[in-house]
Amino acid sequence: RKEVEQDPGPFNVPEGATVAFNCTYSNSASQSFFWYRQDCRKEPKLLMSVYSSGNEDGRFTAQLNRASQYISLLIRDSKLSDSATYLCVVNGKNSGYALNFGKGTSLLVTP
Amino acid sequence: GAGVSQTPSNKVTEKGKYVELRCDPISGHTALYWYRQSLGQGPEFLIYFQGTGAADDSGLPNDRFFAVRPEGSVSTLKIQRTERGDSAVYLCASSTTGLETQYFGPGTRLLVL
Numbered sequence: 591r592k593e594v595e596q597d598p599g600p601f602n603v604p605e606g607a608t609v610a611f612n613c614t615y616s617n618s619a620s621q622s623f624f625w626y627r628q629d630c631r632k633e634p635k636l637l638m639s640v641y642s643s644g645n646e647d648g649r650f651t652a653q654l655n656r657a658s659q660y661i662s663l664l665i666r667d668s669k670l671s672d673s674a675t676y677l678c679v680v681n682g683k684n685s686g687y688a689l690n691f692g693k694g695t696s697l698l699v700t701p
Numbered sequence: 702g703a704g705v706s707q708t709p710s711n712k713v714t715e716k717g718k719y720v721e722l723r724c725d726p727i728s729g730h731t732a733l734y735w736y737r738q739s740l741g742q743g744p745e746f747l748i749y750f751q752g753t754g755a756a757d758d759s760g761l762p763n764d765r766f767f768a769v770r771p772e773g774s775v776s777t778l779k780i781q782r783t784e785r786g787d788s789a790v791y792l793c794a795s796s797t798t799g800l801e802t803q804y805f806g807p808g809t810r811l812l813v814l
Contacts, residue, residue, distance in 0.1 A: 594743070633792060633805035634744065677743050687732065688757060689803060691743030 593617055596678050596692035604700055607668045611695045613661040613678030620690075622681040623654055625663050627674045628694065634677055637663075668699045703727065705806035707793050713812045714783055722778040722809045726795030733776050734803060735768055736792040744792055750776060783813045 596613045603609045615623075623640035638645065640652040640661055651664040661678055678692040706725040714720050726733050731752055736744035746760040750770045758768075765783075770776040780787055790810050794803040 598741075633807050635805070636802050679743075687800070688734065688746040688749055688760065689736075689744075690746070691736075693741065693743050 592692070593690045594678055594680055594692035596695050598693055598695060600696040600698055602698045602700060603668055605668055605670060607699075608664065608666045609668055609697065610665075611663045611676055611678070611697075613663075613692055615659050615661070615678075615680045615690075617680070617690075618656075618659060620680040623661055624679040624689075625650075625652055625661075626677040626679055626691070628677055629674050634691075637676070665697075668697075670699050670701065673697055673699045705793055705795055705804055707791075707806040707809050709809060710807065711810045711812075713814065715814050716783060716785060718783050718813075720780050720783055720811065722780075722791050722811070724776045724778070724793030724795075724806060726774065726776070726793070727804060730795035730797055730804075731773065732796045732798055732801075732803075733770060734794040734796075735776070735778050736794065736805075738790045738792055738808070740789075747778070780811075783811075785813050787811060788813045 593616050601609055625637040626634040627637045628634045638647050638652050640654045642654050644653045649666045653662045675694040675696050677694045679689050708723045733750040735747040737747055738744040748768050749757040753770055753773045765781045768778045790808040792808045793806045796803045
């Protein structure tokens with residue numbers, strides 16, 4: 591079983607829609623949580639860190655439920671430029687520095 | 702400022718050959734990571750350097766893979782006796798310390814024929 595599980599999608603949504611991605615992780619000792627964005631044939635880039643209290647950055651809201659080992663990302667008012675793969679990431683089980691990535695969820699926002 | 706750079710951007714080799722992939726981290730970043738990303742998968746951790754030493758090499762798949770960072774800056778990932786299953790994008794990332802945000806380079810696309 592992979593340490594980080596995500597629905598691979600694809601999610602096809604119209605511009606302006608709200609879309610939510612979910613992720614579960616298996617290592618209860620994980621300390622840090624992130625969402626990364628990866629465009630086609632590009633490197634992953636940090637979208638936002640995820641905190642237990644939940645956090646928001648513009649149209650993006652991330653939530654963490656440690657008890658359920660569940661992470662979510664909500665995108666409001668989707669833009670065409672949001673089309674990408676969204677990677678759920680937790681810190682590694684050993685050193686705490688290596689990142690464990692999910693397979694990613696593909697999002698396509700259409701006009 | 703300059704980000705993480707990786708060379709070559711693409712590498713095609715034949716099964717059984719030796720390859721070296723280079724990573725130039727962001728200046729001043731002491732932590733450096735190598736990941737491998739296969740098609741349709743998320744990146745998978747290979748090795749983590751803190752300074753010159755490999756602090757965690759638990760992700761290296763076997764002894765054909767080796768990485769060095771002799772002066773605590775540039776790192777080289779070395780793959781001996783390449784196999785077709787080694788074909789992937791090899792990503793390098795760096796951070797100021799081990800705890801801070803990891804910034805990724807554009808990757809090296811390795812194709813083993």
